[in-house]
Amino acid sequence: LVDEVPMLYAVLCYNSEDSVFSWSKQEEEAVMGRLIAAQEKMAKAGRLGPVARLMPTTAATTLRKDSEPAVVIDGPFAETKEQLLGFYVVDCENLEEALDFAKELGKANPGGAFEIRPLLQFRPGSLKS
Amino acid sequence: VNDIAWIDAALTSARPRAVSALLRYFRDLDSAEEAFQNACLKALDAWPRNGPPRDPAAWLIMVGRNVGIDAARRQAKSKPLPDDDQLSDLDDAETAVAERLDDSHYRDDILRLLFICCHPELPATQQIALALRVVSGLTVPQIARAFLTSESAMEQRITRAKARIAKADVPFETPGAPERSERLGAVAGMVYLVFNEGYSATGGELPLRAPLCEEAIRLARLLLRLFPSEPEIMGLLALMLLQHARAAARFDADGSIILLDDQDRAKWDQEMIAEGLALIDKAMRHRRPGAYLVQAAIAALHARAARPEDTDWPQIDLLYATLERLTPSPVVTLNRAVAVSKARGPEAALAMIEPLAKDLSGYFYFFGVKGAMLQKLGRAAEARVAFDRAIALANNAAEAAHIRLQLDRLQQENPPAAKKV
Numbered sequence: 162l163v164d165e166v167p168m169l170y171a172v173l174c175y176n177s178e179d180s181v182f183s184w185s186k187q188e189e190e191a192v193m194g195r196l197i198a199a200q201e202k203m204a205k206a207g208r209l210g211p212v213a214r215l216m217p218t219t220a221a222t223t224l225r226k227d228s229e230p231a232v233v234i235d236g237p238f239a240e241t242k243e244q245l246l247g248f249y250v251v252d253c254e255n256l257e258e259a260l261d262f263a264k265e266l267g268k269a270n271p272g273g274a275f276e277i278r279p280l281l282q283f284r285p286g287s288l289k290s
Numbered sequence: 291v292n293d294i295a296w297i298d299a300a301l302t303s304a305r306p307r308a309v310s311a312l313l314r315y316f317r318d319l320d321s322a323e324e325a326f327q328n329a330c331l332k333a334l335d336a337w338p339r340n341g342p343p344r345d346p347a348a349w350l351i352m353v354g355r356n357v358g359i360d361a362a363r364r365q366a367k368s369k370p371l372p373d374d375d376q377l378s379d380l381d382d383a384e385t386a387v388a389e390r391l392d393d394s395h396y397r398d399d400i401l402r403l404l405f406i407c408c409h410p411e412l413p414a415t416q417q418i419a420l421a422l423r424v425v426s427g428l429t430v431p432q433i434a435r436a437f438l439t440s441e442s443a444m445e446q447r448i449t450r451a452k453a454r455i456a457k458a459d460v461p462f463e464t465p466g467a468p469e470r471s472e473r474l475g476a477v478a479g480m481v482y483l484v485f486n487e488g489y490s491a492t493g494g495e496l497p498l499r500a501p502l503c504e505e506a507i508r509l510a511r512l513l514l515r516l517f518p519s520e521p522e523i524m525g526l527l528a529l530m531l532l533q534h535a536r537a538a539a540r541f542d543a544d545g546s547i548i549l550l551d552d553q554d555r556a557k558w559d560q561e562m563i564a565e566g567l568a569l570i571d572k573a574m575r576h577r578r579p580g581a582y583l584v585q586a587a588i589a590a591l592h593a594r595a596a597r598p599e600d601t602d603w604p605q606i607d608l609l610y611a612t613l614e615r616l617t618p619s620p621v622v623t624l625n626r627a628v629a630v631s632k633a634r635g636p637e638a639a640l641a642m643i644e645p646l647a648k649d650l651s652g653y654f655y656f657f658g659v660k661g662a663m664l665q666k667l668g669r670a671a672e673a674r675v676a677f678d679r680a681i682a683l684a685n686n687a688a689e690a691a692h693i694r695l696q697l698d699r700l701q702q703e704n705p706p707a708a709k710k711v
Contacts, residue, residue: 179303180296183508219514219527220568235572236518242345272296 169210169280170259172249172266176273178217181246195269203251203262210250210283218244243273250280297337301330304347305427306512310399311351316358317462319406319452323424324361329354397516398464404509405473408480409458416451418484418502423448426505436488436502438495474517478526478582481509485530492688493545496537503534524573525583528566532589535562547688551598563593584613603632620649624656627663636666654683658693665696670704 184192203209218237225232237244249266253259256277263275305326312322329350343349407421419437422428428436434444465473488502510527517523539557542548570590573583588609595601610626624643631639640663643656650656661676677697684690 177300177303179508179512180299182511183299183303183504185504216565216568217511219511219518219524220565220572222572233575234519235524236515272299 167252168255169283170251170253170256171276171278171280172251172259172263173245173276173278174247174249174266174273175241175243175276176246177242178244178246180272182217192270196266199265199269200249208252210252211285212247212249214247215245246273250283296342297334300337300342300346301333301350302427304350306400306403306425307347307396308350308354309424309427310403311347311396312354312358313403313406314395314399314462315351315355317460319424319455321358321362322354325354325358326350328357332357395464398470400512400516401465401470401473401477402461404477404480404513406455406460408476409455411454411458412451414483416447416454417480418487419444419447420451420455421480421484421509422502422505425509428505432501435498438498474513474520474523477513478510478523481506481513482526482530482582484509485533489533492686493541493547496541496545500537503530503537506530507534519576521573521576521578522580522582524569525580525586528569528573529582529586529589531562531566531569532586532593535559535566535593545688547692549692550592555596558593566590566593579612579616581613581617584609584616588613601632603629607633620646621653621655624650624653624659628659631663631666636663639663640667652683654680654685654689657683658689658696661693661696665700670700673700 200209200212221235221237223234223236223238225234249262251259251262253262256279259277263277267275308329309322309326312325313319316322316325332353333346333350337343403425404421407424408417412420415437419433422433422436423430430445430448431441433448434441437444461469485503485506488499488504488506491499507527507530510523510530514520514523514527535558536550536553538559539553539555540548566586567590570583570586573579573586579587588606591602591606591609606629607626610622610629614622614626623646627639627642630642640660643660643663646656657676657680661673661680664670664673664676674697677693677700680693681690681697684693
């Protein structure tokens, strides 16, 4: 029974934005090409959800809502050595398969870390990309 | 497989924080750089074996500090009278480490390192060269290539700049708010100089000099991460991103400059534009526009126009009026006049630039703009005089060629009277 329940995982990509945003155009294109190839199997099987790449944290704004009125702060929520730079949503049989998917991505783009986090809810939304 | 590339990237991105912390520790630029170099060598040996440290910069600071102290100790043995500062460092090393490597200082450390490079006694070219060498860690050959000069000349330039700084008083105490904001202003100016050094390249030089633009953008991102609520730093980064976004469209195959109106806008980098616009959006919330932010907003209006005729010239005119108030200068007024000519016609623009004639009598662009306004008003003879003057003042062959093109067009539209008869 468990096998038939689709399990969605988010693969959250953490890396040093210093290095990632210092890539040359050629490096960038090479990495992006390899990443797309690494997703191809899942994409063709109809199991790849939204994929997003985020701007650097310098473009981020944080809304602290634990006070009234809420406070707007320039910059990311947390200052960390490695920053959240993007994410994938993917439909996997189990954690093992999600890890395999992440490992493929990791080979295409070494450095940093992926956090694999099962989704509790998922709504595809109404955005037309 | 990518070990070396990854380590290289980690060393580069850790450099500003590590060198600036080591500078605070050793209080001497050469010692700090040498300690960092030695730490890098150790990293190249240790990291492939042990894996990357959690915090590469902290690792490099600790290792660099230890190597530096060893070197100072060896030197101390051969020197009869080491200076007090070094002695006390050695005696009290453990507590000093804890205090001096305190992470909370790192913003001011990096700002100090950048600020040293823009010492007012250094000419602009030396400031830029020094920042690229010390902060960015570009090699002397790399910098020499970007400046289109020989390696030995660049080596000399950097050595001279360092010698001047060694004599100058470097402030090591933690700056107060006014000093900090003053330093930030000076550093922002220097970063924009780095950018312009690359941006002002002519077509043929571009592949060599464009890295300067990228480096300036990297430095501005670093500054903004250190000072995330400074709208002028957001503005500076946005301005550079929006200008650099046009890089691929700015020159034709022969390396001649293509003016904004004639550029293929499909070649503009949409990701850079999007980031620039996002930063302006953030900065505007602070409601205290500075010169960089206003210039970025002007660049944004160009970036937003899908075609040249979609450009919001009245808004650009207003933004230039703000810029005139913030930083009054004849060059700003001249730029405003270009917007005015589009928004309100060449007559209004000409009236605006005529009072500038005295201040800008040796300025290429003044006569280029004046000629173009006169041409539009059908005052061909006067336009010709202005264009001739512009050619005489051109800074390079590309500028002169561009004006000659205008002259040719003028010639076709208004054949000289003698030929007509």
